[in-house]
Amino acid sequence: MINAKTRLYGLIGKPVEHSLSPVIHNALFKRYNINAVYLAFDVDDLESAVKGVKALGISGLNVTMPYKEQILEFLDELSEEARAIGSVNTVVNREGKLIGYNTDGIGALKALKRFTEVEGKRVLLLGAGGAGKAIAYTLSRLAKVVVLNRTERKAKELEKFGVKGGKLSKENLKRYLSWADIVINATSLGMNEDRSPIPKGLLRENLVVFDIVYSPLETNLLREAREVGCLTIDGLWMLIHQGAESFRLWTGVKPDVEFMRREALKGEKRSI
Ligand SMILES: NC(=O)c1ccc[n+]([C@@H]2O[C@H](COP(=O)([O-])OP(=O)(O)OC[C@H]3O[C@@H](n4cnc5c(N)ncnc54)[C@H](OP(=O)(O)O)[C@@H]3O)[C@@H](O)[C@H]2O)c1
CATH class of the missing domain: 3.40.50.10860 (Leucine Dehydrogenase, chain A, domain 1)
Structure with missing residues (x-):
């Protein structure tokens, strides 16, 4: 009452x-x-x-x-x-x-930890906006993190947390997706739209794919990752x-x- x-x-x-x-x-x-x-x-x-x-x-x-x-x-x-x-x-x-x-960084870490080990893993983080920054800060303390962003300068600024920053280009995506254990989409790509930040052909089965976009619950990226056989984690977590x-x-x-x-x-x- x-x-x-x-x-x-x-x-x-x-x-x-x-x-x-x-x-x-x-x-x-x-x-x-x-x-x-x-x-x-x-x-x-x-x-x-x-x-x-x-x-x-x-x-x-x-x-x-x-x-x-x-x-x-x-x-x-x-x-x-x-x-x-x-x-x-x-x-x-x-x-x-x-x-x-x-609490964004810890929220992302706890969501990941429900499904996979994070400590010592190789993480590719896409996006260096508000959420990307928080996730980079938190994960940098326990994993190896590469951040790619459309505006490269913003990814480079995160190097102060001990991550590596670079441009979100097809070439870098290809290079770091073959290196990564976990990939996180922290761009707004895919939010209430059909686009994905990663071409389906670059996904492989043993990758963990976490999309922090939660609308729709299954984004294009998560659907394609599921079809390839990746472990997928949605943004609602x-x-x-x-x-x-x-x-x-x-x-x-x-x-x-x-x-x-x-x-x-x-x-x-x-x-x-
Ligand atoms: N699940 C959750 O709890 C949670 C929490 C926070 C946010 N989110 C979601 O995460 C997304 C990002 O939120 P935010 O607060 O970080 O937003 P933000 O600060 O506005 O950052 C947007 C990010 O997306 C990138 N981006 C936007 N359009 C792009 C495009 N066409 N191509 C490539 N990159 C593009 C931006 O790159 P530039 O730097 O180059 O502009 C930037 O890295 C949103 O969809 C939001 O709803 C989810």
């Missing part, structure tokens, strides 16, 4: 109306008997929105595009990852102080695991990720 003690959490971004986060987090509050609600806020003025979070005592936030980087300047403290990556997707209001975290980390930061509860996935899939059907 909503009453005077109900805590408020939310998502800020633009647009937010297709987000699955409200479905997932409200289901979790109910399941763990936590007196809280989660809403999506379509925000135009980020600075005023963050002031509002403090003024109203909103307990925590998720942050999505286009504000993951811009929000840093309005926060009181940053976690080590958020500072290194330069991007925040989770905010905790700790007694009036807003603390920024980034990352969405779930990064959300689980946010939930833990807010409430101290480590949620049931299988439950979260079931709720997200139900929510997805409702929104179609």
Whole structure:
């Protein structure tokens, strides 16, 4: 029941109306008997929105595009990852102080670890945008990582994390796909469209293929990888695991990720 003690959490971004986060987090509050609600806020003025979070005592936030980087300047403290990556997707209001975290990298790592070993593996990461940066930072600590990006400069900038950066070209794809154990698509290619960042002919059976794009659930890349016989991992697993980390930061509860996935899939059907 909503009453005077109900805590408020939310998502800020633009647009937010297709987000699955409200479905997932409200289901979790109910399941763990936590007196809280989660809403999506379509925000135009980020600075005023963050002031509002403090003024109203909103307990925590998720942050999505286009504000993951811009929000840093309005926060009181940053976690080590958020500072290194330069991007925040989770905010905790700790007694009036807003603390920024980034759970994208750990979310991707946990998604991968459900299906495969990661330590010491050779990882080819496509994309050096917000998500690519977070994944490069996290995986660089335990695997050998090559990052290819359309804008080569952004891939090279990630060399500060100890990865190797290069241009996303057909030649580099061919070279590094024959080297890699795991390939991750962190570009937006394939999101609600038929394109894939990898020509089917370059895929081979013993490759693990992880696409962080989760709409559609089976992207073109994942379908072709499945047809070739690769182990495939969809982006909903990352969405779930990064959300689980946010939930833990807010409430101290480590949620049931299988439950979260079931709720997200139900929510997805409702929104179609
Ligand atoms: N599963 C999850 O939990 C999760 C979490 C975060 C994001 N995502 C998804 O991951 C994707 C990337 O998100 P983001 O936040 O990193 O976005 P972003 O910061 O805008 O980065 C977009 C990335 O895609 C590349 N790209 C875009 N169009 C391309 C094209 N035509 N050819 C080659 N590369 C292209 C960009 O390359 P340039 O640098 O050259 O522009 C950049 O590397 C989105 O689809 C998003 O929905 C999923």
